[in-house]
Amino acid sequence: MTTPAYQRILLKLSGEALMGDDAYGINPDVVSRIVGEVAEVARMGVQVGVVIGGGNIFRGMAGAASGMDRATADYMGMLATVMNAMALADAMRAAGVVARVQSALNIEQVVEPYIRGKAIRYLENGRVVIFGAGTGNPFFTTDTAAALRGAEIGAQIVLKATKVDGIYTADPKRDPNAERFSRISFDEAISRNLQVMDATAFALCRDQKLPLNVFSIFKPGALKRVVMGEDEGTLVYC
Numbered sequence: 366m367t368t369p370a371y372q373r374i375l376l377k378l379s380g381e382a383l384m385g386d387d388a389y390g391i392n393p394d395v396v397s398r399i400v401g402e403v404a405e406v407a408r409m410g411v412q413v414g415v416v417i418g419g420g421n422i423f424r425g426m427a428g429a430a431s432g433m434d435r436a437t438a439d440y441m442g443m444l445a446t447v448m449n450a451m452a453l454a455d456a457m458r459a460a461g462v463v464a465r466v467q468s469a470l471n472i473e474q475v476v477e478p479y480i481r482g483k484a485i486r487y488l489e490n491g492r493v494v495i496f497g498a499g500t501g502n503p504f505f506t507t508d509t510a511a512a513l514r515g516a517e518i519g520a521q522i523v524l525k526a527t528k529v530d531g532i533y534t535a536d537p538k539r540d541p542n543a544e545r546f547s548r549i550s551f552d553e554a555i556s557r558n559l560q561v562m563d564a565t566a567f568a569l570c571r572d573q574k575l576p577l578n579v580f581s582i583f584k585p586g587a588l589k590r591v592v593m594g595e596d597e598g599t600l601v602y603c
């Protein structure tokens with residue numbers, strides 16, 4: 366068997382990925398399918414850190430738009446990511462993968478706090494580490510948390526799982542001539558004004574020379590192909 370291209374990865378899953386075609390919440394079938402994909406790469410010996418979003422439950426921006434104080438709404442969004450992290454860890458347990466949840470907000474009766482050294486030790490021991498509560502700060506996103514945790518744990522790449530299988534020249538749903546980039550540099554993505562991640566997350570990855578691969582978690586085997594270094598999704602490089 367050929368060896369994986371990456372030994373340690375940071376996988377960013379959006380909250381919306383967990384709801385599948387439902388309008389809200391966590392769809393158990395979808396979660397177990399995603400867990401199957403993650404388990405496959407973990408069993409290959411790849412160390413996996415996961416940052417999970419919360420958009421399937423609550424988004425700070427939506428709360429603020431309906432009149433809530435933005436910071437309060439963002440804290441609610443972060444708590445939503447902790448619920449997703451717990452659901453994901455439990456689905457991993459059911460699939461025979463040992464996962465640990467670490468939260469950027471202290472809720473110690475429920476999940477461990479984020480401790481970088483401990484997270485790295487878990488990874489070295491073959492545990493999947495799921496990082497909840499984003500960065501722990503309002504006005505940020507879980508994309509930024511993915512870039513931050515990815516840099517902190519020394520991941521070789523951030524894998525951003527989306528519904529679309531990569532970055533396109535135009536929206537592939539609207540433009541039949543849209544073409545997928547197999548590879549693109551950070552600088553070119555900026556000059557073409559491609560919306561890959563939010564600006565803070567993108568800048569952090571670029572500054573830390575942390576490559577990024579955007580791919581679809583709904584395409585069976587795609588995560589494994591990315592990890593094997595195959596042409597899957599779009600690689601954003603420095």
Ligand code: UDP
Pocket residue numbers: 378379380381417418419420421423424425426438439440441442443445446498499500501502503504505506507508509510
């Ligand atoms: N959030 C935050 N700080 C962070 C990460 C997340 O305040 O560092 C809040 C924010 O309100 C956001 C919500 O948590 O809308 C859920 O995260 P996100 O929207 O990034 O989730 P996704 O879109 O990936 O499901």
